[in-house]
Amino acid sequence: MVTICIASQKGGVGKTTTALNLSHSLSKRGWKTLLADLDPQGAIAFSLSERARQAAGYCQFADGSSPFDSLLLKTIVPTLKILTNGSKLPIGPKSESSEEDRKGIESLLQAASAAEFEVVVLDTPPGLSGISKGALSHADFILAPQQAEPLASRSVGRFFEALKELAELTGRQTPAAVLITMLDPSQAESVQVANELWNTLPPETILDTVVARNPIFIEASAKGLPLALLRPHPPAAALIFDQIAAEIEARLSLKKPDDEENVITDYLDL
Numbered sequence: 001m002v003t004i005c006i007a008s009q010k011g012g013v014g015k016t017t018t019a020l021n022l023s024h025s026l027s028k029r030g031w032k033t034l035l036a037d038l039d040p041q042g043a044i045a046f047s048l049s050e051r052a053r054q055a056a057g058y059c060q061f062a063d064g065s066s067p068f069d070s071l072l073l074k075t076i077v078p079t080l081k082i083l084t085n086g087s088k089l090p091i092g093p094k095s096e097s098s099e100e101d102r103k104g105i106e107s108l109l110q111a112a113s114a115a116e117f118e119v120v121v122l123d124t125p126p127g128l129s130g131i132s133k134g135a136l137s138h139a140d141f142i143l144a145p146q147q148a149e150p151l152a153s154r155s156v157g158r159f160f161e162a163l164k165e166l167a168e169l170t171g172r173q174t175p176a177a178v179l180i181t182m183l184d185p186s187q188a189e190s191v192q193v194a195n196e197l198w199n200t201l202p203p204e205t206i207l208d209t210v211v212a213r214n215p216i217f218i219e220a221s222a223k224g225l226p227l228a229l230l231r232p233h234p235p236a237a238a239l240i241f242d243q244i245a246a247e248i249e250a251r252l253s254l255k256k257p258d259d260e261e262n263v264i265t266d267y268l269d270l
């Protein structure tokens, strides 16, 4: 099982959007996927439905009041399940990662592995402390959405510094990459920022795929759907998440046994 943690220091950069759409793509590509919302603001549930908003989730698992299996929400994709946050308190993110957070995430990943999930995607609140720090410490891959806007390079620099400090603390070096989001090709500043990131970051720390700014994301979020399910013929922006999934699979060497066995040798069906 691999754990992908979606995190960033800043809020509103596209973490939840990425977590939902990437989880959908990974599950469609055949991975038994769990999307777990670690944000006490319950962003995933808010981007889904009223039923999801009422559902118990991670908090009830972590406090031992509900068993893991009973908390998983099925989706219309059989390979994708969702664990909402389930927080009933109007709390903001905590500043320090407590022992409780670390234990909660450890138990969550143990339960997910026992339930034979192959990929776990963790959506986190903004900031790299509190529960986010716990999630980052247990991840196999860290994806950092970064809005293509001025000052991005500075915040990306700080992000990697924070990861370095965390690695020193945990003794665990985790691959991490920036995903440029909300790129506006019609805006010179936005393009300039993306170029700056491509030119300054080592290639292993930035994905090739970029998510453009597109009002369709707001429409999908209002309907509580991944972009790919918005219409029978998904918009181009939805396919970007398949590409991101494929990039992450390659970086994590995630392969299905039949990837090598079931190779097509004849394109014609004669």
Ligand SMILES: Nc1ncnc2c1ncn2[C@@H]1O[C@H](COP(=O)(O)OP(=O)(O)OP(=O)(O)O)[C@@H](O)[C@H]1O
Residues within 6 Å of the ligand: 010, 011, 012, 013, 014, 015, 016, 017, 018, 039, 043, 124, 125, 126, 181, 182, 183, 211, 212, 213, 214, 215, 217, 218, 221
């Ligand atoms: N590529 C995009 N183009 C246009 N709007 C987008 C795009 N990606 C996300 N959005 C919108 O931007 C807003 C913030 O996105 P999102 O909630 O995913 O960010 P976040 O990083 O999870 O925020 P938070 O830090 O508060 O959890 C949402 O309204 C979302 O629909």
Ligand SMILES: [Mg+2]
Residues within 6 Å of the ligand: 015, 016, 017, 039, 043, 124, 125
């Ligand atoms: Mg969010």
